[in-house]
Amino acid sequence: MEKFSFLLTGLSIALQPTNLLYCFLGVFIGTMVGVLPGIGPSGTIALLLPITFGAPAVSAIIMLCGIAYGAQYGGSTTSILVNMPGEASSVVTCLDGYAMARKGRAGPALGIAAFGSFIAGTISIFGLVFLAPPLAEFSLRFGPPEYFALMAFAMTVVLYLARESMTKALIMAIFGLILASVGFDSATGKLRFTLGLLALRDGVGLPQVLIGLYGVSEILLTVERGIKRSIIESEIKGLLPTLQDWKDALFPIARSSILGFFISMIPGISVVIPTFISYALEKKISKHPEKFGTGVIEGVAAPESANNAASNGGMIPLLSLGLPTGATSALILAALMIHGITPGPTLIKESPQVFWGVLGSMYIGNVMLLALNLPLIGLWVRILKVPYTFLFPLILLFCLIGSYAIDNTRTDMLITIIFGLVGYLIKKFRYEGAPLVLGLVLGQRMEKSLCSSLLLSKGSYLIFFQRPISMVLIGMVMLMLISPFFTRKRFGEEAMRSDG
Amino acid sequence: MKARILLFSTGILFLAGFTSVGSAQERAYPNREIKVIVGHGAGGGVDLHFRLLFKEMETTLKVPVIIVNQAGGSSIVAASEVAAAKKDGYTLLGLLVANLVIKNIVDPKGPVDLIRDFDPVFANPGSNTNVLITRSDSEFKSLKDLVDYARKKPGVLSIGTGTVGSNVHLELLMFQRSAKINIGILPFSATPETIQMVLGGHVNFGEIGDTAVIPHLASGKVKVLAAVGKRSRVAPDVPTYAEQGYPNVDLEVCPTLLGPKGIPGDVTKVWENALSLALKNANFLASFKKVGINANFITGADKLRNLFKKDFERYSRFSREDLGQ
Numbered sequence: 001m002e003k004f005s006f007l008l009t010g011l012s013i014a015l016q017p018t019n020l021l022y023c024f025l026g027v028f029i030g031t032m033v034g035v036l037p038g039i040g041p042s043g044t045i046a047l048l049l050p051i052t053f054g055a056p057a058v059s060a061i062i063m064l065c066g067i068a069y070g071a072q073y074g075g076s077t078t079s080i081l082v083n084m085p086g087e088a089s090s091v092v093t094c095l096d097g098y099a100m101a102r103k104g105r106a107g108p109a110l111g112i113a114a115f116g117s118f119i120a121g122t123i124s125i126f127g128l129v130f131l132a133p134p135l136a137e138f139s140l141r142f143g144p145p146e147y148f149a150l151m152a153f154a155m156t157v158v159l160y161l162a163r164e165s166m167t168k169a170l171i172m173a174i175f176g177l178i179l180a181s182v183g184f185d186s187a188t189g190k191l192r193f194t195l196g197l198l199a200l201r202d203g204v205g206l207p208q209v210l211i212g213l214y215g216v217s218e219i220l221l222t223v224e225r226g227i228k229r230s231i232i233e234s235e236i237k238g239l240l241p242t243l244q245d246w247k248d249a250l251f252p253i254a255r256s257s258i259l260g261f262f263i264s265m266i267p268g269i270s271v272v273i274p275t276f277i278s279y280a281l282e283k284k285i286s287k288h289p290e291k292f293g294t295g296v297i298e299g300v301a302a303p304e305s306a307n308n309a310a311s312n313g314g315m316i317p318l319l320s321l322g323l324p325t326g327a328t329s330a331l332i333l334a335a336l337m338i339h340g341i342t343p344g345p346t347l348i349k350e351s352p353q354v355f356w357g358v359l360g361s362m363y364i365g366n367v368m369l370l371a372l373n374l375p376l377i378g379l380w381v382r383i384l385k386v387p388y389t390f391l392f393p394l395i396l397l398f399c400l401i402g403s404y405a406i407d408n409t410r411t412d413m414l415i416t417i418i419f420g421l422v423g424y425l426i427k428k429f430r431y432e433g434a435p436l437v438l439g440l441v442l443g444q445r446m447e448k449s450l451c452s453s454l455l456l457s458k459g460s461y462l463i464f465f466q467r468p469i470s471m472v473l474i475g476m477v478m479l480m481l482i483s484p485f486f487t488r489k490r491f492g493e494e495a496m497r498s499d500g
Numbered sequence: 501m502k503a504r505i506l507l508f509s510t511g512i513l514f515l516a517g518f519t520s521v522g523s524a525q526e527r528a529y530p531n532r533e534i535k536v537i538v539g540h541g542a543g544g545g546v547d548l549h550f551r552l553l554f555k556e557m558e559t560t561l562k563v564p565v566i567i568v569n570q571a572g573g574s575s576i577v578a579a580s581e582v583a584a585a586k587k588d589g590y591t592l593l594g595l596l597v598a599n600l601v602i603k604n605i606v607d608p609k610g611p612v613d614l615i616r617d618f619d620p621v622f623a624n625p626g627s628n629t630n631v632l633i634t635r636s637d638s639e640f641k642s643l644k645d646l647v648d649y650a651r652k653k654p655g656v657l658s659i660g661t662g663t664v665g666s667n668v669h670l671e672l673l674m675f676q677r678s679a680k681i682n683i684g685i686l687p688f689s690a691t692p693e694t695i696q697m698v699l700g701g702h703v704n705f706g707e708i709g710d711t712a713v714i715p716h717l718a719s720g721k722v723k724v725l726a727a728v729g730k731r732s733r734v735a736p737d738v739p740t741y742a743e744q745g746y747p748n749v750d751l752e753v754c755p756t757l758l759g760p761k762g763i764p765g766d767v768t769k770v771w772e773n774a775l776s777l778a779l780k781n782a783n784f785l786a787s788f789k790k791v792g793i794n795a796n797f798i799t800g801a802d803k804l805r806n807l808f809k810k811d812f813e814r815y816s817r818f819s820r821e822d823l824g825q
Contacts, residue, residue, distance in 0.1 A: 456673060
């Protein structure tokens with residue numbers, strides 16, 4: 001009960017006019033940044049950081065956090081409308097979101113993404129309020145072996161994402177892992193697979209690949225199909241989710257929120273991984289898993305709820321341990337310190353205004369985002385009516401600008417174009433992009449965790465079975481890998497479908 | 501007729517435009533925005549260092565200083581671009597000078613050369629101090645405890661630190677060799693990760709920049725065992741590696757502003773002036789202090805060349821493998 005009164009204080013701080021304004025600015029900028037590919041929340045926060053020096057600490061942090069979770073809202077928009085994820089955390093949303101849009105149901109897809117994000121935001125804020133300190137301690141139990149086990153788990157779960165065939169998904173996942181190994185070898189510092197190119201020393205960047213793989217390739221495919229045919233055939237039906245949509249999506253939203261919240265507490269786990277796992281989970285327990293990928297609303301609701309919950313959950317290690325979970329929260333940490341606030345266990349005691357004010361603002365920000373996004377749906381959907389002759393050159397332009405903006409180099413644009421071709425071939429031969437993305441996201445961290453674990457254990461693989469968390473996770477991985485041989489159900493089905 | 505008048509007036513406007521540009525160029529440096537390419541990612545420690553500094557300096561320079569982040573190829577992409585830029589002082593390079601030094605040592609015929617291609621403007625050696633930390637409940641109180649234990653039980657202890665070739669990693673290699681001990685060094689990609697591993701007890705120690713330690717010192721969860729170079733502002737009572745008998749552990753974090761070789765002398769003067777004014781502003785120094793950045797700025801071409809020379813000597817002690825190439 002005590003915490004409720006704190007939360008009320010926080011809400012009252014957040015409702016002060018200045019803070020409301022900063023909160024609105026944050027979520028508005030965040031939405032925009034989320035929509036645009038290449039420009040991510042972390043780059044934006046870095047740019048805006050010096051501007052916030054003059055503002056009061058609470059207001060500044062409220063705005064920067066607003067950008068962080070606002071971007072999760074915006075990221076889904078382009079995924080659904082033009083099959084181009086604004087952020088890596090919305091890659092999974094493309095699968096069913098774009099399919100829904102092609103059926104004329106872009107409105108409900110956008111709607112459920114916004115509502116799902118809102119519900120997830122709410123659930124995770126309450127999680128933050130009530131569970132933050134004890135959970136933060138738990139997250140410290142993740143050492144290199146636990147990380148490796150978690151990554152292996154996520155990787156295996158990817159197999160359940162497979163729309164076409166498990167083999168093809170595996171090929172793509174491994175392709176992603178190979179791409180992730182380009183650049184510095186973390187254990188020795190040696191360069192690998194860089195072809196002597198300076199640009200590849202730091203590896204193949206995720207955003208560059210994403211923009212090419214989804215944005216550019218979609219345009220290539222459309223051009224091939226012929227502009228006329230590619231216009232979404234069916235009429236746009238309704239802007240908001242129907243009652244049936246709600247029935248289908250409510251539990252996935254709840255499950256994914258909780259899942260996203262818990263996974264994201266582990267520092268270093270980005271908002272990307274929970275989206276993949278939640279989608280796989282929903283597909284697994286669904287009564288009609290075969291329909292996933294053809295435009296079911298659960299396929300949009302799950303990842304979009306997961307990424308918002310994860311974005312908020314990521315605040316736990318930051319606020320209660322002083323450990324950022326990713327680039328964005330690292331910047332918020334820097335902002336806190338610039339304002340003379342030390343994040344960590346002492347934050348709640350020493351700066352309750354900041355802690356509760358920011359939490360309160362997150363709730364208000366979520367309301368604002370809903371209010372901001374719902375009216376926009378009508379506008380976004382109208383974009384689909386723009387003749388593709390005009391729309392597609394524009395999308396291509398945005399793709400290339402976005403790619404250039406990542407590190408201000410032309411090489412990134414080249415990488416985007418190359419992966420546009422790769423993406424085109426992938427779709428042409430009915431492979432999938434999602435496992436490739438996950439491989440690229442996880443690869444480096446997975447390899448590092450493996451090396452670090454083996455350094456700790458002096459080369460013994462037993463370390464993965466001597467620690468409870470990693471033992472359970474590795475056990476589940478093995479079960480998943482072995483199960484098809486016994487049931488043959490999934491395996492056989494998939495094989496038959498891809499052969500037929 | 502109308503069209504002609506329009507054409508004529510446009511012509512006048514054009515001319516006016518040109519002359520105004522002309523007179524602006526005659527005005528002293530700087531008369532338009534300055535682009536500084538920072539060879540590190542947006543939001544990182546080096547980026548923050550320059551952002552805080554330039555925001556303050558803009559009040560003196562009276563023009564915007566635009567930071568463009570190009571972290572590619574360990575700052576070499578950024579360096580190559582600035583080396584080839586116009587030598588008018590409107591394109592400058594901000595980076596940790598060690599990235600260029602290391603590149604020159606492992607690849608003397610590489611695309612860019614610190615001495616050949618750049619004129620130094622200023623540097624801030626020791627902007628941050630690296631420290632060795634451990635959990636506050638650990639039995640280790642000094643480097644001596646660590647070394648004694650490592651000699652008794654070789655290969656048991658582990659230290660988490662940054663990527664291969666980074667200063668913190670090189671410092672540990674140097675320490676390990678000077679003390680003739682063998683400790684497992686685990687390279688992590690980010691400082692928070694190292695801290696997390698120390699807090700969680702997955703590694704015994706961590707070698708990291710002291711800024712990141714502030715929250716954890718405040719909460720009493722970690723303690724500092726040694727500092728590199730100068731004593732750390734966050735733990736002034738803890739002696740340095742040198743004071744504890746390891747003078748070889750002496751690398752410095754050094755954010756540096758460079759221009760392409762041949763920038764006019766008055767450009768450097770303008771920046772030196774802006775810097776000295778910034779350093780007189782207590783508010784600015786306080787903002788540096790809050791994020792744990794020290795202000796040890798050095799200006800003047802000779803002093804800076806000496807500084808770089810010292811860095812060449814320091815990094816030349818390491819092999820190509822150590823430097824991560």
